Amino acid sequence: MASKPPKGDPVQDAPQVAQPRHAAAGLPAIGHSLRMAQQQMGVRRTALTLLRVNQKDGFDCPGCAWPEPAERHTAEFCENGAKAVAEEATLRRVTPDFFAAHPVADLARRSGYWLGQQGRLTHPMYLAEGAERYEPVSWEQAFDIVAEELGALGSADEAVFYTSGRTSNEAAFLYQLFAREFGTNNLPDCSNMCHESSGSALTETLGVGKGSVSLEDLYEADLIIVAGQNPGTNHPRMLSALEKAKAGGAQIITVNPLPEAGMERFKNPQTPKGLTKGAPLTDLFLQIRLGGDQALFRLLNKLIIETDGAVDEAFVAAYTQGYDAFVAAARAADWDETLAATGLTRAAIEQALGMVLASRRTVVCWAMGLTQHKHAVPTIREVVNFLLLRGNVGRPGAGVCPVRGHSNVQGDRTMGIVERPTPALLAALEREFGFTPPREHGYDVVNAIRALRDGHAKVFFAMGGNFVSASPDTEVTEAAMRRARLTVHVSTKLNRSHTVTGARALILPTLGRTERDLQGSGEQFITVEDSMGMVHASRGRLDPAGAHLLSEPAIVCRLARRVLGPESATPWEEFEKDYGTIRDRIARVVPGFEDFNTKVANPGGFALPHAPRDERRFPTATGKALFTAAPVTFPKLPEGRLLLQTLRSHDQYNTTVYGLDDRYRGIRGGRRVVLVHPDDAAGLDLADGSYVDLVSEWEDGVERRAPGFRVVHYPTARGCAAAYYPETNVLVPLDATADTSNTPASKSVVVRLEQPAGG
Numbered sequence: 001m002a003s004k005p006p007k008g009d010p011v012q013d014a015p016q017v018a019q020p021r022h023a024a025a026g027l028p029a030i031g032h033s034l035r036m037a038q039q040q041m042g043v044r045r046t047a048l049t050l051l052r053v054n055q056k057d058g059f060d061c062p063g064c065a066w067p068e069p070a071e072r073h074t075a076e077f078c079e080n081g082a083k084a085v086a087e088e089a090t091l092r093r094v095t096p097d098f099f100a101a102h103p104v105a106d107l108a109r110r111s112g113y114w115l116g117q118q119g120r121l122t123h124p125m126y127l128a129e130g131a132e133r134y135e136p137v138s139w140e141q142a143f144d145i146v147a148e149e150l151g152a153l154g155s156a157d158e159a160v161f162y163t164s165g166r167t168s169n170e171a172a173f174l175y176q177l178f179a180r181e182f183g184t185n186n187l188p189d190c191s192n193m194c195h196e197s198s199g200s201a202l203t204e205t206l207g208v209g210k211g212s213v214s215l216e217d218l219y220e221a222d223l224i225i226v227a228g229q230n231p232g233t234n235h236p237r238m239l240s241a242l243e244k245a246k247a248g249g250a251q252i253i254t255v256n257p258l259p260e261a262g263m264e265r266f267k268n269p270q271t272p273k274g275l276t277k278g279a280p281l282t283d284l285f286l287q288i289r290l291g292g293d294q295a296l297f298r299l300l301n302k303l304i305i306e307t308d309g310a311v312d313e314a315f316v317a318a319y320t321q322g323y324d325a326f327v328a329a330a331r332a333a334d335w336d337e338t339l340a341a342t343g344l345t346r347a348a349i350e351q352a353l354g355m356v357l358a359s360r361r362t363v364v365c366w367a368m369g370l371t372q373h374k375h376a377v378p379t380i381r382e383v384v385n386f387l388l389l390r391g392n393v394g395r396p397g398a399g400v401c402p403v404r405g406h407s408n409v410q411g412d413r414t415m416g417i418v419e420r421p422t423p424a425l426l427a428a429l430e431r432e433f434g435f436t437p438p439r440e441h442g443y444d445v446v447n448a449i450r451a452l453r454d455g456h457a458k459v460f461f462a463m464g465g466n467f468v469s470a471s472p473d474t475e476v477t478e479a480a481m482r483r484a485r486l487t488v489h490v491s492t493k494l495n496r497s498h499t500v501t502g503a504r505a506l507i508l509p510t511l512g513r514t515e516r517d518l519q520g521s522g523e524q525f526i527t528v529e530d531s532m533g534m535v536h537a538s539r540g541r542l543d544p545a546g547a548h549l550l551s552e553p554a555i556v557c558r559l560a561r562r563v564l565g566p567e568s569a570t571p572w573e574e575f576e577k578d579y580g581t582i583r584d585r586i587a588r589v590v591p592g593f594e595d596f597n598t599k600v601a602n603p604g605g606f607a608l609p610h611a612p613r614d615e616r617r618f619p620t621a622t623g624k625a626l627f628t629a630a631p632v633t634f635p636k637l638p639e640g641r642l643l644l645q646t647l648r649s650h651d652q653y654n655t656t657v658y659g660l661d662d663r664y665r666g667i668r669g670g671r672r673v674v675l676v677h678p679d680d681a682a683g684l685d686l687a688d689g690s691y692v693d694l695v696s697e698w699e700d701g702v703e704r705r706a707p708g709f710r711v712v713h714y715p716t717a718r719g720c721a722a723a724y725y726p727e728t729n730v731l732v733p734l735d736a737t738a739d740t741s742n743t744p745a746s747k748s749v750v751v752r753l754e755q756p757a758g759g
């Protein structure tokens with residue numbers, strides 16, 4: 001049986017609400033993933049495809065960036081990985097006939113869910129200036145159009161080259177090389193909205209902007225703190241690692257405004273026990289207020305400093321600097337302020353302290369709950385202070401673990417997708433390729449939107465992703481995009497960014513991870529880097545979704561030849577023919593990739609060097625790990641307002657909506673819900689089931705409104721609310737970003753809930 005056709009666009013978002021769950025995975029998860037996969041791919045393809053996920057001779061799951069264990073199960077994937085694969089390997093197709101039947105204005109009225117459900121893009125498509133519909137074009141014509149608009153620019157800095165974190169190392173390396181040969185560092189990427197705050201804080205304090213732990217470290221830890229992360233939905237395979245760590249004696253503290261089912265109890269579908277009641281994961285749940293984490297870690301740090309013998313003084317003396325200034329700041333931490341910032345009890349914090357002091361090896365894991373706040377960078381620096389105090393960096397079982405999002409977002413950065421390149425990277429490119437790369441810093445995501453809005457950027461090119469839906473301040477971003485001369489998207493699936501275009505627009509269809517990539521020299525593989533700095537190969541086996549698709553490396557090579565012409569000394573044709581030749585160059589440009597082609601032949605891949613982890617060497621400005629002492633801040637709420645976080649449901653991958661359920665939170669059949677504590681709801685006179693508009697309040701006085709959300713009484717922290725992204729991105733002001741990292745503060749939006757008149 002083939003795939004089932006997608007259902008119609010749900011006109012009415014009608015969420016049904018039940019009690020939230022207290023355990024994740026188990027048999028229902030297997031059932032859900034297989035059902036979704038079979039709807040998209042049919043039974044046979046489902047079986048063939050899912051068995052290849054994350055196998056040593058298979059492809060890397062296009063879902064999250066969680067690493068693969070050395071010993072793999074036959075089915076080394078999770079429910080949500082299966083959904084990500086099904087979404088890509090679907091048998092549904094978006095052909096030129098589809099575009100003939102659907103003018104852009106029609107597509108712009110559809111939900112993101114409907115757009116994604118239409119299937120894989122099959123042909124390069126072009127929207128001419130003033131035209132109502134996309135029409136098929138040849139690849140040559142498509143590259144001519146891009147070359148024409150790039151050639152008409154007053155300066156290379158009027159072009160923006162965005163990347164979403166699914167792009168392979170090979171494609172990413174070529175893409176940044178092309179942008180820089182063209183003459184710009186305008187290389188914003190999804191990291192700017194994601195872990196940029198982690199990168200900023202870690203580079204400054206430890207000298208390396210990446211996590212310092214491996215899976216083995218997690219297994220050896222005494223204490224694992226999981227703060228601001230929902231692995232049950234977003235990194236389900238992490239639950240197996242936490243289960244294993246617990247079996248080895250680790251304790252787990254969860255810091256979150258929401259009780260997330262996955263952290264409460266895990267039913268591992270790979271074990272007999274997992275099929276019945278499963279294993280509890282969290283030992284201590286700190287139900288913190290949004291944005292209270294810096295205050296929490298600062299107080300814990302003060303208490304550690306004030307406990308005799310608790311500080312690892314030998315480590316502090318040998319490897320760190322800034323300790324005295326930090327101690328002075330930490331001593332000033334105040335119980336009352338911390339209790340107000342966190343909403344926690346004194347007893348809970350003292351219990352946490354007891355566990356911290358009892359642990360000789362501590363790991364802190366985090367994700368978007370820490371990175372998407374105005375004070376995200378000082379918050380993560382405080383986590384670093386916390387680990388440095390007891391010497392928990394650079395030894396087994398301990399360290400920093402920022403858990404990455406997109407499957408190759410970390411690798412893309414390693415390959416040079418960065419708008420603020422280091423002089424070392426530029427020098428290496430210059431040496432290897434013989435051109436002078438631009439030195440000025442380029443635009444990140446927020447600055448790219450400003451440049452488009454203000455007419456300073458005119459061509460927007462995206463290597464994957466869904467920029468207009470993922471970015472903040474939807475109305476501002478969409479208006480900015482419409483001012484462009486040309487918008488180009490290299491995509492696998494239809495999304496909203498194809499419907500909100502510049503004067504001219506192109507959709508360039510590309511191969512996904514699951515597909516066979518045949519080039520002049522034969523079948524190619526690509527490589528990716530996971531969240532723990534392991535690099536390995538990925539090989540697709542399915543036939544491509546259409547005969548006209550090009551791989552991402554091929555698209556960049558052909559575009560570069562057309563745009564840069566014979567002046568470019570780079571062997572673009574050779575790169576396209578044989579990706580091994582790209583890896584040979586990466587080996588000479590990017591530290592840690594020496595002998596790349598040899599090392600990646602090892603089925604398990606290889607680990608990139610990480611100086612703090614491997615040798616307790618801290619490549620900061622002073623060669624020491626840095627204690628920092630930023631003032632403690634936390635969001636303050638005006639009367640009658642709530643602090644809204646915008647987060648993911650269980651049935652979505654960022655802006656890709658797989659379905660309308662959020663099973664663990666008890667929500668079904670709709671996404672326009674706002675979770676509010678029953679006592680806050682009572683104070684605001686909001687019955688469960690009533691409908692409200694969410695109106696965000698920001699210092700610019702502009703009213704930002706998301707209409708028609710069903711109120712759900714939910715056990716979140718007091719004063720805090722939660723609703724799904726991207727429906728709520730319209731509420732996040734473009735200028736509301738984290739200090740230093742400029743990441744949109746998507747987890748702290750001050751809102752009022754307005755009941756429509758008579759409602």
Ligand SMILES: Nc1nc2c(c(=O)[nH]1)N[C@H]1C(S)=C(S)[C@@H](COP(=O)(O)OP(=O)(O)OC[C@H]3O[C@@H](n4cnc5c(=O)[nH]c(N)nc54)[C@H](O)[C@@H]3O)O[C@H]1N2
Pocket residue numbers: 063064065080194227228229230231233234235255256257258260288289290291292293367368369370404405406645646647648649650652653654655747
């Ligand atoms: N299935 C699936 N997998 C994914 C994704 C997906 O959309 N779907 N997205 C991928 C990507 S790109 C990323 S970046 C990751 C995202 O992974 P997560 O960061 O887990 O994703 P979010 O849904 O944003 O969840 C944020 C979590 O932090 C908590 N939180 C929010 N604010 C605070 C705070 O102030 N303090 C604390 N302590 N906690 C807070 C929320 O309650 C929630 O549990 O997942 C990746 N994996």
Ligand SMILES: Nc1nc2c(c(=O)[nH]1)N[C@H]1C(S)=C(S)[C@@H](COP(=O)(O)OP(=O)(O)OC[C@H]3O[C@@H](n4cnc5c(=O)[nH]c(N)nc54)[C@H](O)[C@@H]3O)O[C@H]1N2
Pocket residue numbers: 163164165166167190191193194195368372405406463464465466467470471472490491492493494495510511512513552646647648653654655656725726728729732746
């Ligand atoms: N309010 C709010 N906003 C947020 C967040 C939040 O928590 N709250 N999270 C932020 C985060 S962490 C992130 S990472 C960003 C995500 O931002 P993006 O990475 O831009 O968005 P995605 O939704 O992951 O992109 C999905 C699209 O990628 C394309 N695609 C999928 N696979 C491939 C492939 O293999 N190749 C190519 N070329 N294209 C492919 C498909 O066309 C699909 O429609 O969103 C950010 N925005």
Ligand SMILES: [Mo]
Pocket residue numbers: 190193194195404405406
């Ligand atoms: Mo992300």
